[in-house]
Amino acid sequence: MTETIRFLMCSPDHYDVDYVINPWMEGNIHKSSQEKARQQWQQLYHVLKDRALVDLVPPEKGWPDMVFTANAGLVLEKTVVLSRFLHKERQGEEPYFKQWFEDNGFTVHELPKDLPFEGAGDALLDREGRWLWAGYGFRTELDSHPLIAKWLDIEVLSLRLIDERFYHLDTCFCPLSGGYLLYYPDAFDAYSNRLIELKIPEEKRIIVEEADAVNFACNAVNIGQVIVMNKISDDLQYKLASKGFEVVQTPLTEFLKAGGAAKCLTLRTTEPLIPDHHANVTIESRILQLEGHLLDAGIMNKALDVVVGNGGSFKVLNFTLGIERQSTSSAEVRVSAPSHEVMEEIMVQLIDLGAAARPQEICDVNTAVVAQDGVAPDDFYVSTIYPTEVRVNCEWVRVENQRMDAAIVVTESPEGKTAKCTLLRDLKAGDRVMVGVEGIRTIRQAESREQRNSTQEFTFMGAGVSSERRVELTVEQIAWEMRQIRDQGGKVVVTAGPVVIHTGGAQHLSRLIRDGYVHALLGGNAIAVHDMEQAIMGTSLGVDMQKGIPVRGGHRHHLKIINLIRRHGSIAKAVSAGVLTKGVMYECVKNNVPFSLAGSIRDDGPLPDTEMDLIKSQEEYSRLIQGADMILMLSSMLHSIGVGNMTPAGVKMVCVDINPAVVTKLSDRGSVESVGIVTDVGLFLSLLTQQLDKLTRPLVETV
Ligand code: ARG
Numbered sequence: 001m002t003e004t005i006r007f008l009m010c011s012p013d014h015y016d017v018d019y020v021i022n023p024w025m026e027g028n029i030h031k032s033s034q035e036k037a038r039q040q041w042q043q044l045y046h047v048l049k050d051r052a053l054v055d056l057v058p059p060e061k062g063w064p065d066m067v068f069t070a071n072a073g074l075v076l077e078k079t080v081v082l083s084r085f086l087h088k089e090r091q092g093e094e095p096y097f098k099q100w101f102e103d104n105g106f107t108v109h110e111l112p113k114d115l116p117f118e119g120a121g122d123a124l125l126d127r128e129g130r131w132l133w134a135g136y137g138f139r140t141e142l143d144s145h146p147l148i149a150k151w152l153d154i155e156v157l158s159l160r161l162i163d164e165r166f167y168h169l170d171t172c173f174c175p176l177s178g179g180y181l182l183y184y185p186d187a188f189d190a191y192s193n194r195l196i197e198l199k200i201p202e203e204k205r206i207i208v209e210e211a212d213a214v215n216f217a218c219n220a221v222n223i224g225q226v227i228v229m230n231k232i233s234d235d236l237q238y239k240l241a242s243k244g245f246e247v248v249q250t251p252l253t254e255f256l257k258a259g260g261a262a263k264c265l266t267l268r269t270t271e272p273l274i275p276d277h278h279a280n281v282t283i284e285s286r287i288l289q290l291e292g293h294l295l296d297a298g299i300m301n302k303a304l305d306v307v308v309g310n311g312g313s314f315k316v317l318n319f320t321l322g323i324e325r326q327s328t329s330s331a332e333v334r335v336s337a338p339s340h341e342v343m344e345e346i347m348v349q350l351i352d353l354g355a356a357a358r359p360q361e362i363c364d365v366n367t368a369v370v371a372q373d374g375v376a377p378d379d380f381y382v383s384t385i386y387p388t389e390v391r392v393n394c395e396w397v398r399v400e401n402q403r404m405d406a407a408i409v410v411t412e413s414p415e416g417k418t419a420k421c422t423l424l425r426d427l428k429a430g431d432r433v434m435v436g437v438e439g440i441r442t443i444r445q446a447e448s449r450e451q452r453n454s455t456q457e458f459t460f461m462g463a464g465v466s467s468e469r470r471v472e473l474t475v476e477q478i479a480w481e482m483r484q485i486r487d488q489g490g491k492v493v494v495t496a497g498p499v500v501i502h503t504g505g506a507q508h509l510s511r512l513i514r515d516g517y518v519h520a521l522l523g524g525n526a527i528a529v530h531d532m533e534q535a536i537m538g539t540s541l542g543v544d545m546q547k548g549i550p551v552r553g554g555h556r557h558h559l560k561i562i563n564l565i566r567r568h569g570s571i572a573k574a575v576s577a578g579v580l581t582k583g584v585m586y587e588c589v590k591n592n593v594p595f596s597l598a599g600s601i602r603d604d605g606p607l608p609d610t611e612m613d614l615i616k617s618q619e620e621y622s623r624l625i626q627g628a629d630m631i632l633m634l635s636s637m638l639h640s641i642g643v644g645n646m647t648p649a650g651v652k653m654v655c656v657d658i659n660p661a662v663v664t665k666l667s668d669r670g671s672v673e674s675v676g677i678v679t680d681v682g683l684f685l686s687l688l689t690q691q692l693d694k695l696t697r698p699l700v701e702t703v
Contacts, residue, residue, distance in 0.1 A: 005052040005223060008100070008267040012041045012067045013059045017258050021087045022167050024259035037254035041067070044228070044250050044262060051223045055269065057100045063093045068260045069267040070170060072097035073108075073119040074132075076152045077273040080106045083119035086139045104269075109151045117144040120267050121168035127177045127222065129274035130155070131199075135169025136338075137161035142313035143336050146281045155280040157199065158338035159192040160311045165214065170263045172208075174218045177225065180243060182206045184213035189311055191342055206243065212236050216252070216261035221268075230261045284343045285336040287317065288355045292444065294329040295321070299353055299444075303333070306349045312337040332358075344379075347437035352384055356441035366438040367410060370431040376407045376424055379435040383408055383421045384442065385649040391439030392417040402648035403622075408434040425615065471679055472687065478654055478675070479691035481630060482517050490629040491519045495643050496584075497636025498526040499658075501540045503682030505634070506531055506584055508689045513587035517692065520624040521588055521595040524639060525603040525610040528571065528585050528595075533561045535583030562605035570608045596620040598639065622646045630654065635681040637662045656684045 015037055017028045048054050059066055071090070073080040080101045085091045101108050111117055122140040124133045132152070136142045137160045149156040159169060163186060166172035172187035181200045185193050185207060196205070208217050212232050220229035227245050230252040237247050252261045294300040307314045317332040335350070337343035347355075368377035383406045388399040392410050399408055399419045406421035409431045419434075427433065434440060485492055500509055512518050534540045542554025551557075568574040575581075575589040588595045597610040598617035611617040625631070625646055633640035633655040640655060644666060647653065653674045655666040660678045667676030677684060 004270060005268070006270045007048055007052055007054045007221075008057055008069045008072065008269050009041075009045060009048075009054055009265060010057045010059050010067050010069050012037050014061050014064055015041075015059075015067045015255075015258075016064045018064045019089045021089055022259040023165050024256060028257040032254040032257045040250070040252050040254055041265065044252065044265060047228050047248055047250055048221065048223075048266065051226060055104075057097065060093070060096050063090070063096070065090050065258065065260075066093050066096065067255070068121070068258075068264040069097075070260075070264045071119045071121040071168075072267050073101065074117075074123045074148065074152070075106070075120070075267065075269050076125070076132075076154065076271050078106055079109065079152060081109045081111065081117065081119070081123075081148050081151055083121075084111045084113070084116050084144075085118060086116040109147075111144055111147060115144050115147075116141050117148070118168060121170050121264060123148065124169055124173060124175055125154075125271055126179075127175045128179055129272065130277060132156050133159055133169065133173065133175065135159050135161050135173070136313070137311075138164060138167040142283065142311075142338060143285075143315065145338075146283050146285075146336075149279045149281045153279045154277060156283070157195060158283060159195065160189045160338065161187055162189050163187045167259070168264070170219055171216065171259070172213060172218045174220045174222065174227075174263065176206075176222045176227065176245065178204075178244075180204045180206060180245075182208060182218055182220065182227075182240070184208045184210070184218055186210070187213070191311060191339065195339075206239060208236060209233075216256060219261040219263040221262050221266055228262050230256065282339050283336055284340055285334055286343070286347075287332055287334050287358060288347075288350060289330065289332055289358055290353070290355050291330045292328050292354055293322075294319075294331060300329075300331065303350055303353050303355060306353070307333075307335050307346055310337070310346045310349070311342050312346050344437055348381075351437060351440055351442055352386060352444075354442055354444040357438060366434060366436045367432040368435045370427045370429050370433055373429050374425050374427055376427055376433055377435055380407045381434040381437065381440055382406075385647065386442035386444060387649065388419075388440065388442045390419045390434055390441075392419060396441070403646045405645055408440075410434060471677060471684075474675060474677060475684065475687045475691055478632075479688055479695055481652065482688075483692065483695050485629045486517050491627050492517055492630045492632065493520045493522060493625055493628045493643075494518050494632045494634060495522045495636055495639045496527050496632075496634040497523065497639065498530045498541070499635035500681055500685070501527060501530040501534055501584075502543070503635075503680055504545065505682040505685040506534055506540075508682075508685035509584050509634075510582065510587045511689050512685075512692075513584065513591055513593055515692070516591070518593055520628075521584070521593060522598070522621050522624060522639060522643060523595070523636065524598050524600055525606045527636075528597055528607055528609065529558050529561055529605070531584040532565065532571070532574075532580055532586075533558050535580060535586060536561060536564070559604060562607055565607050565609075566605065594624055596624055598642070600638070618642070618646075625651075632656070633666060634685070637665070640666050656681050 017025050017032050020026050071083050073082040082098055098108055116139060118139040122135040132154050134145050134156050136158060145156045145158050166187035172184040174182040176182055216230050217232045217236055220227045225245055226248060228248045231249050240247050255261055290303060292299055304314055313336045315334045317334055319331045320329055322329045337346055383404055385404045387402055389396040390399060390408055392412060397417045397419045399421060401421040403421050406423050408419055409422045410419045482492055530540045534545055537557050538545060539551050539554050539557050542550055542557050544551050565571060565574050568577055571585050572589045575586055580586050599606055599610045599612035628651050630652040631643060635657050655663050656677045657663050658680055663676035663678050667674040
């Protein structure tokens with residue numbers, strides 16, 4: 001049997017570490033010993049010669065890595081796919097290897113110029129011949145895999161490498177006879193690991209620990225039951241022995257300095273074809289269109305990063321650059337992904353960037369019918385805050401009630417087509433819901449240059465980066481917009497936490513409500529309780545708001561207040577009874593500003609006005625947010641996140657919190673309209689009212 005196995009090697013006459021194209025070469029330039037390299041290579045050569053035939057390709061001066069013949073190409077039977085090296089440092093090897101293959105009767109396939117593929121370094125046949133494992137991520141481009149599948153007529157399973165120390169598949173992955181696999185899982189992304197686990201049963205997977213992996217234990221040559229490799233740990237040796245393998249260790253330290261070992265130094269040139277296995281690629285490709293300020297707004301970069309970052313690959317088919325400042329660009333990009341699952345993940349993110357499949361390609365909407373009330377079909381599309389359109393019967397239909405984390409229900413009737421964001425709990429059996437990623441596009445507003453250049457986050461009282469003037473500028477801007485909104489009959493919604501009261505903001509917020517700047521207030525039990533505690537007893541959570549010190553027995557105050565309001569039946573009734581005469585809640589009642597208090601597990605009381613049914617309070621919040629132009633989120637993380645989830649893009653959100661993490665969390669929703677301000681909320685409100693006073697003073701004088 002062994003006579004029929006042949007390997008190709010290349011003597012290390014010109015071998016050296018001359019340049020750095022992988023992490024192993026770093027710090028090793030000219031550090032390998034010529035003499036020792038020759039000895040180690042000879043030893044490997046003899047180990048193989050005892051068990052197989054070894055052919056030699058003449059070494060070429062100036063191409064030091066030519067010893068690594070695994071990278072010559074990928075052989076199956078008498079066909080070879082020649083390598084297209086990524087780095088110019090190795091591209092010069094290509095013609096010599098090509099020559100050798102032609103001289104030895106192989107049919108040579110060559111990939112297009114800019115499609116890197118590094119041969120058997122990145123493509124390993126299952127030893128049972130069932131399929132080809134093909135790596136990508138560093139040296140080989142995913143798009144080369146379908147061509148290989150076609151030329152060799154074999155099923156290709158793509159694996160993505162993510163640790164640059166293991167830049168070639170054969171550095172961390174070695175299929176063995178009997179269906180075994182020796183590999184280092186951490187070198188692969190999660191999808192690839194899943195694929196490996198799907199194809200190779202657990203008892204056949206031999207996992208290599210990092211210590212052995214970095215000694216190139218996986219870079220092994222397997223001939224029947226023999227495995228030839230560099231030095232490995234006793235543990236691994238026992239593991240392999242227990243599976244019936246004989247390990248032959250041969251030192252290859254000098255080649256490790258260039259990032260290669262036993263397997264890299266050889267190319268198996270007898271790889272028999274298994275007759276009933278045929279080409280089958282799971283790789284999916286599709287063509288997408290992108291339009292907008294692709295370059296100025298950085299959309300193109302982001303889109304391509306999304307593709308590569310998720311394990312896909314791309315080819316820009318055409319790009320039309322808008323040449324005036326205001327003109328938009330458009331691009332067509334072919335995106336490939338190793339599986340349908342990865343493609344969907346990429347698509348979902350690209351849709352958020354405004355990409356869409358060519359509309360002529362999708363006519364039938366991609367929907368599935370809800371089978372059970374309150375439960376969406378598996379593959380349902382999860383909505384985002386961006387204005388979205390879906391394709392219903394060959395037409396784009398705008399989605400209503402845009403919000404994030406909902407399903408999109410479409411209807412078609414003689415009156416017309418509709419699409420609507422619908423919460424899971426509101427789905428009804430029989431509803432048609434958008435699934436997958438076909439026929440969905442979002443409309444992204446272009447961000448202005450100014451918005452893009454600023455970090456969108458202002459820090460006041462924050463350590464180090466504090467810039468009072470910047471906060472003032474932002475507050476000026478917000479005041480200006482609030483005045484505009486008020487005067488044009490628009491809507492400002494405030495979400496506020498109890499900190500507004502503790503920091504002395506009650507009087508300012510009360511002013512804003514009284515002066516008509518606030519059109520709905522969203523909060524919880526606590527803000528109302530502490531506001532009324534302050535209004536009636538002068539303390540907030542037992543702290544005297546004038547003197548700033550705790551009052552004896554003050555911790556009981558808020559319960560007294562709750563009790564008082566409960567006696568009256570509601571906040572409004574307490575106002576009519578003349579019990580509550582000032583403060584935030586008082587102003588809401590007096591000025592007919594609707595409010596909604598959402599309950600939570602920690603609530604004392606609660607107040608009669610607090611809605612303890614969360615589904616109802618979500619509905620109330622969402623009703624009050626309808627039509628908002630601006631939402632001020634004042635020191636309340638939970639309520640603000642809740643509000644953020646219900647709010648479509650396009651509504652300006654101003655998030656104020658002393659904790660930068662909260663501000664980032666809230667303003668980092670991708671919405672270009674969000675502004676985050678890190679500051680004391682009481683201070684912010686004080687600045688805001690001052691600024692509004694300034695803006696309205698001339699008007700008041702003329703009255
Ligand atoms: N220095 C060579 C390179 O970076 C090493 C190649 C190792 N070959 C392999 N099949 N892993 O390309």
